[in-house]
Amino acid sequence: MRSFAFSSAENIEQAVSAQSDNAGEGAYIAGGTTLIDLVKLDVMRPAQVIDLNGLPLKEVEQLDDGRLRIGALVSNTDLAHHPLVTEHYPLLSQALLSGASTQLRNMATTAGNIMQRTRCPYFRDVAAACNKREPGSGCDALEGVNRMHALLGTSEHCIATHPSDMCVAMAALGATLTLEGPNGSREIAFGDFHRLPMDRPDLEHELEPDELITHITLDTPVVGGGSHYIKLRDRASYEFALASAAAVVAIEDGVIRDARLALGGVATKPWHAVEAEQALTGQPASNESFEEAAEIALAEAVSREHNAFKAPLARQAIVRALKHATQAAMNS
Amino acid sequence: MKEYSTPAEAVDAETTVTLTVNGETRQLAIPPNVVLLDALRDRLGLTGTKKGCDHGQCGACTVHVDGQAVNSCLKLAVMCEGHEVTTVEGLASDAGLHPVQQAFLEQDAYQCGFCTPGQMMSATALLEDERIGTDDAAVREAMSGNICRCGAYKNILAAIQSARGQSPSAQQESENP
CATH class of the missing domain: 3.30.390.50 (CO dehydrogenase flavoprotein, C-terminal domain)
Structure with missing residues (x-):
């Protein structure tokens, strides 16, 4: 695995400034299940890895307006089994538990799941052409083995599937992401967060390089749903x-x-x-x-x-x- | 901010990590890109934990960190600072084999044995986790992150179910109601 510098952020401000100071060349790590996998494959090459696990983002709480606020670092396992989730959002619990394995769900976090990269084999293979990994290099999936690839939201530049189960439940339930950056925090609707590939499949979401997802707030549950x-x-x-x-x-x-x-x-x-x-x-x-x-x-x-x-x-x-x-x- | 190394320094610079492995405090001097799996095998000589796929797809490297089953191939050792790691070497005690080890032996829950340490670490974690159901389907689902290419799944399931209720903590509970 390629070398990188490593630091542990003790608070959100430190995490954000570590990325700003780094011109976004660093990568945040929480569970590491995507990042370490892709660094080993040489697909991701961060100069610096910033550990977020010391941040106070591990709570699940019901807000006064009835919505559910989930800390970015809540593990997929803990979220799936949380009493407020199993009672009010069984769909989310079901989707989470259908994803990955026990070990990976224990490691993976809520924000990390949202940020996970595609499983397209051409993206994961540095010898293949991939516009997502290397903009302008082409897309070997278009005429390749594309059995696992997408039917909806594709472009002539990319047909890679978004791999998450959790995100499918969130797209149905409705949610808002809270993002923290050098100029403070902002909110974005879950449905507006991920981008379509269009002619820039490397730009996967609306998060700026020096921004961090801190919370995911689910809309109030559908009454009688x-x-x-x-x-x-x-x-x-x-x-x-x-x-x-x-x-x-x-x-x-x-x-x-x-x-x-x-x-x-x-x-x-x-x-x-x-x-x-x-x-x-x-x-x-x-x-x-x-x-x-x-x-x-x-x-x-x-x-x-x-x-x-x-x-x-x-x-x-x-x-x-x-x-x-x-x-x-x-x-x- | 705790800086283990900065981009300005040589990124291969070693850093000191203190963690507990099988109840013993251990210190490692490692670069930040060493995963827990390699630290255990190559630095601490604990070769019971196996390297299979090295990408979180096979479960051969499963260990416990703070009691939870994780893929040690995807976990940076530097991130285990201050945490408790248990490997297959930590299952048995002076009293003998862990009930899960004994059950794997009695049920012949392996052929080549390469996946067995990972299987047993997942099995011991799931038997301690009351959020996981006790029926066969729930156990199979909870164990799906451990691949056995010999196909010993039937006996692995039998071993786990026969070890249920015999874990050291369950016995302690029944002795001290």
Whole structure:
């Protein structure tokens, strides 16, 4: 592994100034499950690594307005099992526990999960062309082995999938990120945080190099909502999604009052299916409505040589997630 | 800010890390890019912890840090300053093998044995974690981060379930209600 300098930040201000002083050439480390992996592969080459684990960002707390504020350093395991999450946001718990392995969830943090990099094999291989790793070098995935790649939000420069499960639940639930920088803190909606690849796939999010995610605040839970996360993959556990769907449904007199839907494994960012949600609202909670929502969610899908099978897979994931969420709403 | 080394200095500069390994305080002089796995094997001679994939995909390097199972291949040793690390060498006590080790032996829960230290570290952690269910499906799910290319999964599951309730802390609880 390439060498780097190392420092431990004792407070948020130190963490931010360490990056500002460094012209953003450093990398923050929390769980390290993405960073150390990619430094070993020589894909990420930080001059300095700044340890964040001493920062006071490990709390989960309910705010007075009913929202849930999650510290950036809360581990994926602790978040999945937190009583406020299992009670009010079971979708998030389910998505978290479907991701990675026990060991990785113990290490990985909430903000780190949001910042994780794609699993595209061409991104991870420094001998391959990749516009995300090396802007302007091309994209070997376009005509390569693209079975795992995205259908939605792609561009002619990048078709890499966003790998997170947790983020799919957050896209459905709605959340706000708090970012701390040299000029103080600012907030950004979760849905606006990740960027589409377009012609700059190396620019993955709205975080500036000298900014730090400090908190993730979930919107208030959908009143009377049932939820479900379904993940379809090549093996039953410890595998990234081929397609996944997160759904929240609230029913009144057999009619959908509120619906939330997001997709994973098929898009270049955690995919909030806004138009499908709008189409579901006011419709009967029936298979026909769910099928139609799935059609709408995948209307813009563009497949490549090896990943066309993902469209029907995602359609089935959406229908099943909506069906199970409806059952959960009925039983609640 | 605690500076272990700055970009201005040679980045290979060694830094001193103090951590507890299997109950003993150990001091390491290492560059910051040494992962815990390599520190354990190459600096402390604790070769029970195995290097499989070196990328968090196989679980052969699983150890406990403060009682939690982690992939030591993805953890910088310098980040273990002040923490408690337990490796497979720390499972047995003067009283004999840990119940999980004994169960692996009795259930023949291995073939080549390369993944076994990691399997046992995940198994001991999950038996102490009350958030993880006790049924076979929950155990399989909690153990999915440990790959066994010989395919000894059936016997590994049997070993874990037979060791349940026999861990030292569970016995202590039953003796001191």
